[in-house]
Amino acid sequence: MIQTDTKTRLLDAAEMLFSRQGFANTSLRAITTEARANLAAANYHFGSKEALLGAVLKRRLHPLNQQRSDRIDQVLTAAAVIGIAPETEALIRAFIEPTFAFRRDKNGSNKFISIIGRSMTSADPVVRNLFLALVKPLFNKFHQALCLALPQLPPQLIFTRLFFMMGAMGHCICFSGIAQIFKENSDASPEDDDSMTNNLINFVTAGMEAPC
Amino acid sequence: MIQTDTKTRLLDAAEMLFSRQGFANTSLRAITTEARANLAAANYHFGSKEALLGAVLKRRLHPLNQQRSDRIDQVLTAAAVIGIAPETEALIRAFIEPTFAFRRDKNGSNKFISIIGRSMTSADPVVRNLFLALVKPLFNKFHQALCLALPQLPPQLIFTRLFFMMGAMGHCICFSGIAQIFKENSDASPEDDDSMTNNLINFVTAGMEAPC
DNA sequence: ACAGATTTAAAACGATCGTTTTAAATGTCT
DNA sequence: AGACATTTAAAACGATCGTTTTAAATCTGT
Numbered sequence: 001m002i003q004t005d006t007k008t009r010l011l012d013a014a015e016m017l018f019s020r021q022g023f024a025n026t027s028l029r030a031i032t033t034e035a036r037a038n039l040a041a042a043n044y045h046f047g048s049k050e051a052l053l054g055a056v057l058k059r060r061l062h063p064l065n066q067q068r069s070d071r072i073d074q075v076l077t078a079a080a081v082i083g084i085a086p087e088t089e090a091l092i093r094a095f096i097e098p099t100f101a102f103r104r105d106k107n108g109s110n111k112f113i114s115i116i117g118r119s120m121t122s123a124d125p126v127v128r129n130l131f132l133a134l135v136k137p138l139f140n141k142f143h144q145a146l147c148l149a150l151p152q153l154p155p156q157l158i159f160t161r162l163f164f165m166m167g168a169m170g171h172c173i174c175f176s177g178i179a180q181i182f183k184e185n186s187d188a189s190p191e192d193d194d195s196m197t198n199n200l201i202n203f204v205t206a207g208m209e210a211p212c
Numbered sequence: 213m214i215q216t217d218t219k220t221r222l223l224d225a226a227e228m229l230f231s232r233q234g235f236a237n238t239s240l241r242a243i244t245t246e247a248r249a250n251l252a253a254a255n256y257h258f259g260s261k262e263a264l265l266g267a268v269l270k271r272r273l274h275p276l277n278q279q280r281s282d283r284i285d286q287v288l289t290a291a292a293v294i295g296i297a298p299e300t301e302a303l304i305r306a307f308i309e310p311t312f313a314f315r316r317d318k319n320g321s322n323k324f325i326s327i328i329g330r331s332m333t334s335a336d337p338v339v340r341n342l343f344l345a346l347v348k349p350l351f352n353k354f355h356q357a358l359c360l361a362l363p364q365l366p367p368q369l370i371f372t373r374l375f376f377m378m379g380a381m382g383h384c385i386c387f388s389g390i391a392q393i394f395k396e397n398s399d400a401s402p403e404d405d406d407s408m409t410n411n412l413i414n415f416v417t418a419g420m421e422a423p424c
Numbered sequence: 425a426c427a428g429a430t431t432t433a434a435a436a437c438g439a440t441c442g443t444t445t446t447a448a449a450t451g452t453c454t
Numbered sequence: 455a456g457a458c459a460t461t462t463a464a465a466a467c468g469a470t471c472g473t474t475t476t477a478a479a480t481c482t483g484t
Contacts, residue, residue, distance in 0.1 A: 006461070022335030024236035027441065038462050043443065045460095118335060121386035123234030123326075157411065163387060164380040164415045171379020174333035199369065203376045206422035207415035218431070239471065250432050255473060257430095 007045050009035040015056050019114040023053055023127050054130050057119070060102070060112045065138045067098040072145050079148075088149045089205045095142055096169060096204070100197045117173035120166060146208070153212055165204045172200055219257050221247040227268050231326040235265055235339050266342050269331070272314070272324045277350045279310040284357050291360075300361045301417045307354055308381060308416070312409045329385035332378060358420070365424055377416045384412055 004012075013035035017026040028049055032039045046052040071094035079086040102113050119131035143162055147155050216224075225247035229238040240261055244251045258264040283306035291298040314325050331343035355374055359367050 018335075020335070022236065024234065025336055028443085029441080038464095039442095040444085040463085041461065049442065114335075118333060121330060121383055123230075123232070123330060124237055160408065160411050161415055163384060164412060167380040167383020167387075168376040168419075169379070170383060171333055172375060175375060175379075196372065199372050200376060202422050203373055203419035207380075207419035210414050210418035240473085241471080250434095251472095252433085252474085253431065261472065 006035070006037045006041050010037055010042055010045060010052070011056055011059060014052055015060075015115070016111050018053065018056060019111040022118070023122075023124060028052075050126055050130075053127065056112075056115070057130060057134060061116070061134050064098055064102065065135070068095050069138055069141060071095075071098065072142060076145055076148070085151065086145060086149045088146065088209050089201065091142070091145050091149055092165070092205050092208065093201055096201055097197060099169065099173070100193055103193055113173050117170035120170050150209065157212060158208070161208050164207060168204060169200060172196065218247070218249045218253050222249055222254055222257060222264070223268055223271060226264055227272075227327070228323050230265065230268060231323040234330070235334075235336060240264075262338055262342075265339065268324075268327070269342060269346060273328070273346050276310055276314065277347070280307050281350055281353065283307075283310065284354060288357055288360070297363065298357060298361045300358065300421055301413065303354070303357050303361055304377070304417050304420065305413055308413055309409060311381065311385070312405055315405055325385050329382035332382050362421065369424060370420070373420050376419060380416060381412060384408065 010031060013031045014026070017031055017034060028042045029039055031052075032042050035041075042049070042052060046055055072091060075086050075090045075094050099113060099116075116131070119127050122128045122131070139162070143155070143159055146158050146162070147153075150158060222243060226238070226243045229243055229246060232238075240254045241251055243264075244254050247253075254261070254264060258267055284303060287298050287302045287306050311325060311328075328343070331339050334340045334343070351374070355367070355371055358370050358374070359365075362370060
């Protein structure tokens with residue numbers, strides 16, 4: 001085990017506890033205890049509990065969104081080269097797959113995506129607005145790409161269906177996250193994750209391509 | 213305004229505040245103040261904050277689940293009379309439509325369904341388990357009915373897709389609930405609700421019927 | 425009118441919370 | 455070595471929380 005600095009240990013502890021108990025149910029004392037750090041260290045490094053949540057979200061969400069954005073670009077340019085519209089399934093796969101790939105990571109990021117899934121519709125406006133601001137640009141890009149793939153559908157309907165997709169994905173993430181917590185053996189089998197991901201992509205693609 | 217008893221006023225106030233701020237972020241003092249009742253009245257009638265949440269959930273969930281169950285039965289018997297398999301869309305409509313019809317009710321139940329949408333994957337095990345126990349029987353019944361409608365699909369896949377449906381529905385409920393809060397005019401137009409409901413049914417039906 | 429259920433009033437309980445402060449200790453870089 | 459950032463330690467701040475208690479008041483049904 002490599003010695004990590006206090007700031008990283010605080011982020012890791014907060015990530016785990018937020019994902020398990022939620023933001024409101026996790027105290028800074030629980031976080032600092034879990035991180036083997038002093039209580040004052042949390043406010044020293046991050047300023048406030050809310051800012052700590054923001055740091056937890058940004059640390060994973062920035063690279064994840066970058067990855068999703070890159071893969072969307074790949075699909076768009078590949079289609080543009082041949083001169084055809086991008087495929088709906090390829091776009092959806094570009095958006096969903098990086099999210100679930102997170103769960104197989106060695107580090108604690110598999111716990112993180114549970115936070116994502118719940119932040120979307122959190123009753124706490126602090127949590128919700130923090131998350132929405134971080135995702136909005138990518139969301140708009142994804143919407144525009146899907147409009148190219150589905151020119152027969154009105155953009156407003158695609159937007160609505162995007163919300164359905166986010167809901168299905170978020171729920172899927174949270175629920176398997178919950179199932180993971182209940183398991184004694186915390187290792188998720190990659191097979192289950194892969195089939196779950198493909199099932200979700202099939203489901204969402206069919207729903208997205210449904211006639212108007 | 214008809215004079216309502218304290219117990220009902222407490223349920224109404226808790227329902228509204230839970231839906232707006234979540235369970236953990238709502239204090240009993242805020243609830244009793246909103247209900248124009250004494251702080252002690254909450255514990256007198258319900259025993260604890262957790263039991264109050266249970267009462268809030270049960271009050272709406274029992275009649276709602278009864279309605280969904282009845283409509284599923286109608287679809288099943290109508291199909292059995294003719295001797296054909298039930299239609300997927302009819303079953304999904306039987307499950308989803310009563311939920312969204314709640315929002316058009318005159319009483320405060322339109323605020324309630326936001327709680328439903330979030331309880332499913334709540335980080336708080338108290339909230340989550342309370343909800344899951346109340347929904348599980350209906351959920352199983354719905355699953356069995358869908359297996360009749362989709363005999364070409366393995367039941368396990370249908371079960372997985374049911375979770376996607378719950379996620380899309382829950383997210384849809386929460387998000388339009390959030391949008392309602394932001395609106396000055398709190399009256400939701402029935403047109404928007406109807407088209408949203410139909411969009412969701414189309415989306416979910418297509419996803420549910422997708423080839424394996 | 426009486427009994428029992430309901431409601432109010434006010435206060436207090438112990439506990440936990442986010443945050444701040446003060447001090448000393450430890451590390452790091454030039 | 456000296457300057458500065460980091461970390462620890464311990465304690466306290468004011469605030470809020472769920473819950474309980476005690477007492478009196480009010481309502482309700484018989």
